[in-house]
Amino acid sequence: MATMDSALLRPMAYGGRWFYLLFGALLAAFATLIYLYARLYIEGHQLTGLGNQSAIWGITVANIIHLIAISHVGIAVSAFVRIFSIQRLKQFARIAEMITIVALPTAVLNIAMDVGRPERFIVNTFWFGRWQSPMVWSMTVISVYFTASAVYLYLALRRDLALCAERVPHRRWLYKLLALGYTDTEQERRTHERVLWWLALIILPIMVSVHSVYGMIFGVTAAKAGWYNPLQSPYFVLGAIVTGFAALILIAALLAKVYGWRDFMSPLAFRWLAIVLGFVTFLYIYFYTSEIIVGIYGWPKAEHEVTHSVILGRFGWLFWPNVIVGYLLPFAILFVVFVSRTWGRILSLTPLIIAAALLLVSTWIGRFLIVIPTYFEPRLPYQIQPYFPTVFEWAITFFSYAFAITFFVVLLKLIPVLEFPQGPAPEIRKEFTLRLPFQEVSQGAKNAILLLTVLVGTSLVAQGLYAGVTGPGRPEGGASAMWVIGLLILLTLPLTLCLIRAKPAAAWRGADPEEFGPPQVSEMNPPSITT
Incomplete structure (x- = not known):
């Protein structure tokens, strides 16, 4: 047991010179991101390639979509593991949940950098937002999804945090505080399992709605060729599943290699994840091909121009390598994993890491090819200035991922990544x-x-929706704020069920509850029977 505990707690105890050098570099990257954001806040979007005479969305928007897609894997994997009791993938669930908790704040940080003045964006969406606006629903689903994911992760972690209070002595005070009185009784275990099961069931549609809303933002924009499409929402959801599973496989495989966790994450479990990723990759390629065919043969003319620009025009040099190396090659690797029955003996984790990394990069490029090309084919009577990302934009994109890695490393050091048996x-x-x-x-x-x-x-929630529908233009606003706050209040129900214990009535009278049960009959002294 001691050996298993030391293996499970290895990231929390692992240090050394190389770790501190890496963490110092990540902190320096995070400080650089803060500096870049301060410059963007003060000087505005003149530092970027965006503007009134050019594109209003750039690579930061592609980055936002990509990060939200990565966040999909957390609840998807964890919920299916818990709902269907897939024990083989149990140790992947917490890694997936941590990915969600890291990816969503990073996406929100990119949103703040993209809008320039986040305080105005918050006021206009949170307080004066109209229920018809996709941006308001984006704010709603992201807030609800992050809060629900954080509640889910905490309740799933609570037992392990209480165990860490005993097994990590130098942080005992922290884990005792975080566990909040968890006593690990049978009743408490059953309560947590029931609450987590229902919470997972509720979060699944929330997860789907997050990327559906972002697909809807593009799909209802009729003025932009290449965006206006009723299938954007399912296409975005499918792409999110591909990206999320690729991120999970990549991170889990790297952790298994670094910390020697092959006993906890078996090759067969990785094979299961690879099969799922291969199947959704096939579906994603099918959707991608259908979109291209419709763009070639469909109508109106602007769709032809944008599709031609992507395939054979100025973006062809990026499109074809991305399709061949980014989609088809990883699918071929995953197909080999699927057909191989002895994968654990003939292959290592390296091919999976390569396939997952290629899919992560290729899906980002795919989102770039959704956002950017339409701005080179404007449906206006005059030409606009072509959009080219500046060095500043590439820098904030790079350093935002450095922030995500820093956040994930901090979680690795603070909480147990694998669940204690x-x-x-x-x-x-x-x-x-x-x-x-x-x-x-x-x-x-x-x-x-x-x-x-x-x-x-x-x-x-009801008052906010009613106020939004009946009076969306009221100057006092507050409708969207009411329904968001109402939804967040409802998400405290799982915490109330698990954190607050109901004592028996006898305990409140200062007596032992067992004294108030039915009389106990001793086998050694049976009751006498009198007539």
């Missing part, structure tokens, strides 16, 4: 548990808290 309950001694007084209430008080949360949350 479960033994007989309880596994946590009382001296390693922080007991908080507000966590133990009567059953009636707990029910009242749950009912009040439901009433407040649903009333805010």
Whole structure:
């Protein structure tokens, strides 16, 4: 058991000169990103290739779509593992959840850099937003998705945080605080499992809605050739699944190599992930081919021009290598993994790492080819200035990924990446548990808290939607803020169910609850029967 614990906690204890050099470089990159963002905030988009006479969306938007796509893998994998009890992939679930928690804030950071003045964007969408706007629904689904994912990750982590209070002595105070009184009883385990199962079921449609909204933003823009398409939402969702699974395989394979976790992440489990990735890659190639064919033979004329520009025009040098090396080659590697029954003996993780890395890069290029080419074929009576990304734009793109890596490394050092195996309950001694007084209430008080949360949350959502529909132009605003806050309040229900324990009524009278049960009959002293 001690050997297994040391292996599971290896990232939290692993250090050395090379780690600190790497982490120092990542912190320097993060500081550079802050400096670049400060310059962008002060000087504006003149530092970029964007402008009134050029494209208004550039590579930062492609980056936003890509990062949100990466975030899809977290709940997708974890939810399916929990809902269908896929034990073989259980140790991949937390890595996937961590990817979501890292990718979404990085995407929001890119949104802040793209809009230039984030405080105005927040006010206009959060307070004065109209329910008809895709941007408002983008803000809504991202807020709900991130909050739900954070709640899900915390509840799934709570038992392991309590165990870390005993097994990581130098951070005992931190893990006792984070575990918030987890006692690891059988009842507590069952409660967490039930809540996480239902939360996973609820989050799955939220996950799909996130990228559907971004596909809708492009799909309803009739003024831009190459965007106006009713299939943009499913196309974006499918691309997100490809990107997310590629990110999971790449990161999990690298962690397995660095920390020697091949015993916890078997080659067969990687093969399962590779088969799923290969199947969705095939579907993605099919959608991509269909879009190109429609662009060649469809109508109007602007669609022909944009498609010709992508395939044979100024973007052809990027399109064909991306299709051959970025899509077809990884699919061929994944197909070999699928047909090979002895993959664990004839192949290593290296081909999977190569295929996943190629797919990650190629899907980013694919999103670049969605966003940018339409600006070179304007449907206007005059020509606009062609868009070319500046060095500044490439720098903020590069350093935003450095921020994501820094965030992920911090999580690696703070929380256990792999789940501790479960033994007989309880596994946590009382001296390693922080007991908080507000966590133990009567059953009636707990029910009242749950009912009040439901009433407040649903009333805010209903009032916000009603105000948005009946009076979207009211100067006082606040409709979108009400429904977002209401949804976030409803997401506190899983925390209430798991963090607050209902004590039996007998315990509140200061007596042992067992004294108030049915009388116990001893086998050694059976009751006497009198007539």
